[in-house]
Amino acid sequence: MGTYEKTKRTTMNIAENYRRLTDQEIARLRLQGCKAEDWSLIEIHPDTDLQQIEYVDFSGTDRIGTFRKIFTFTGGVTRHAGIRHATLHDTTVGDDCLIEHVHDYIAHYDIAPECVILHTGLLAMTGRSAFGNGVELSVMSESGGREIVMHDRLSAPEAYLQAMHRHNPPFTQNLRKMAAGYAESQSSERGHIGRQTRIVHCGNLQDIKTGACATLDGVTLLENGTISSRPEAPTFVGHGVIARNFIFQAGSHISDRAQLTCCHVGEASTIGHGFTASDTYFACNCQAENGEACAVLAGPYTVTHHKSTLLIGGMFSFMNAGSATNQSNHAYKLGPARHGVLERGCKTASGTHISWPVRIGAFSLVMGHCEPFIDSHELPFSYIVQGKDGANYVIPGIALRNVGTLRDIRKWPERDGRPAGAPRLDPIVFDAFSPYVMERVLQGYALLSGFGNRWSDNAQEIEWNGLRIKRRHAEAGRELYRMAIDRFFGEQLQKRLERFDAPLPQDLYSALRPAAPCDGRWCDVGGLIATKEEVDRLEGDISNGGMTHIEELGNRLQAMQDGYEELAWAWTWGRLLEANPETTPDNFVATLCLPVIRKWADAASKLGRQTIADAYKEFVMPSHCAFGIDGDETEAEADRQAVLGTPDRQPLIQELEKQQTRIQEKADGWLQKINRL
DSSP, rough: HHHHHHHHHHHHHHHTTEEEEEEEHHHHHHTOEEEESSSGGEETTOOGGGGGEEEEEEEEEEEEEEOOOOEGGGGEEESEEEEEEEEEEEEETTTTTTTEEEEEEEEEEEEEETTTTEEEEEEOOOOOOOOOTEEEOOOOOOSSOOEEEEOOOOOOOHHHHHHHHOOOOHHHHHHHHHHHHHEEEEEESSEEEETEEEEEEEEEEEEEOTTTTTTESSSEEEEEEEEEOOOOOOEOTTTTOEEEEEEEEETOOOOOOOTEEOOOOOOTTTEEOOOEEEEEEEEOOOOOESSEESSSSTTTTOOEOOOTOOOSSEESOOEEETTEEEEOOSSSOOOOOEEEEOOTTOOOOEEEEEEESSSEEEOEESSSSESSSSTTSOSSSSSEEETTTTTEEEEEEEEEEEEEEHHHHHHHHHTSOOOOOOOOOOOOHHHHHHSHHHHHHHHHHHHHHHHHGGOOSSEEEEETTTTTHHHHHHHHHHHHHHHHHHHHHHHHOOOOOOOOOOOOSSOHHHHSSSOOOSSSSSEETEEEEEEEEHHHHHHHHHTSOOOOOOHHHHHHHHHHHHHHHHHHHHHHHHHHHHHHOOOOTTTHHHIIIIIHHHHHHHHHHHHHHHHHHHHHTTTTOOOOSSTTTTTTTHHHEEEHHHHHHHGGGGGHHHHHHHHHHHHHHHHHHHHHHTTTT
């Protein structure tokens, strides 16, 4: 049973206590300017105060609740609950609602208690509707082939699987069938306005439903959509918004003349400042302002702020688009069929133009024009830059020492706008250095190591996957990847050791050994990091009909998130033993634990120093240009410090400096504890 049907049934149960109007009550309502096509179809609660019903036209079957509440508005203005200057047709109004100045009418709606509807044009059902559920979004390829069936329980991993796993037709068909079945369960000929919702100064609202505590303020037009909302995560739809065929999830904020057609907006996402989008899926915590999106699969934390930015035909997550970022999905042959992928954590510099198809590795920066058919997924944390000769170069691993990368990694969990403890649709693994990413770091290290025999005395660059790599960049990238690997192994080992109460177990090998091995590949399924084995098993269950309901899928995805840490450790354990093949249970401490901790201390210290040096670049400018423009050099320096601050007062730099002093202390502490075994 869907949410709407549950609400509808509750409303109908309340209505059993209602009664018809008496002749005296009808006469009184007429004196108060009210009219009805058939007074016998109007029902009221026994405690309804008829004094609060004025100039109302009734038609069809209408039920009216009580009016006890007084509402207070901005500036201290108060209004008593009631219905004034409105037309109601086949409408149920719950207790303590305030409905005034509905310029057209309200038709076929169940309005929950304590709602406010003021100065609004039309709120009506035009027939049976699924409220945006079941609408298809043509993401990635505008020409079709990766359509997503939208519904109000759609999670980012499900959207990813619907769009990207077309290699398995039975899976695709059954998953779409599940989504369509759920969508049909949400269809009704009656709309529902959730408890304590406010609809003020709006235009035409047709075939919509809202959850509790939603606010619609100054909306121009809404057609065929769901506005999910909860008291702990209220949804806001504001001035000038036009949306057709949409779903807005709880806690989302859509405002300032945004125009959306066939779009899903995830939990705690913000769309505004004239942003336009069509056939686009936004997961949770996205921000889209000023620009445009078309046929985009936007995973969690996709951010675009600039008027000149167009996102089209791509898949992104944890991404930040620079100004004037653009993509080309059209080769002017068979239509806009091309698409591309920026893996999690990517950024684009201002003026970046990418010609699809392209696949960019995780946590990379793209600058300039990016030619089609480039694939850098084996080299994460890289810069993809357009050289002076027009060719595309890759600088492997350089983002590992970039303070901006570190800042991004830290800010994402801190900026999760979804209330803690409340239900969340999108299961997310925030780990930047997850097995999914570290697989690619290990691949990158092996790849760059294998380039050694390709360098001749005269060759200072080579070509790879549509990119050019300079020798010095390859050598530096290899070293950065090595340090990242050493740091990762050390951090993971320490995390497991921290689980034990002092002293450490004598048989550390058995205590740390995972219950089952995990040696396969990993996937980033719309922000959920999971093993390929788990994803394949899920595909199999859906393909063979073992899973048939969307709720089951949601539970399964949540279970995958819950089991991530143990599987991640099992994968790390396997990689540790591969890197230290002489390890046995008897020599485990001396052969693996002690060297891993020592390598971690060295790598963490070196990467930390490079990151701090990168942060200091913000404070070391070659000139005082634009500072202290009316004074001398002393005033310019004072002006610069007043605006930018100084390194010793910058919070992130201070934290990094403190970490540097603690690295060796932490390493020495673990080495002492382990040596006691």
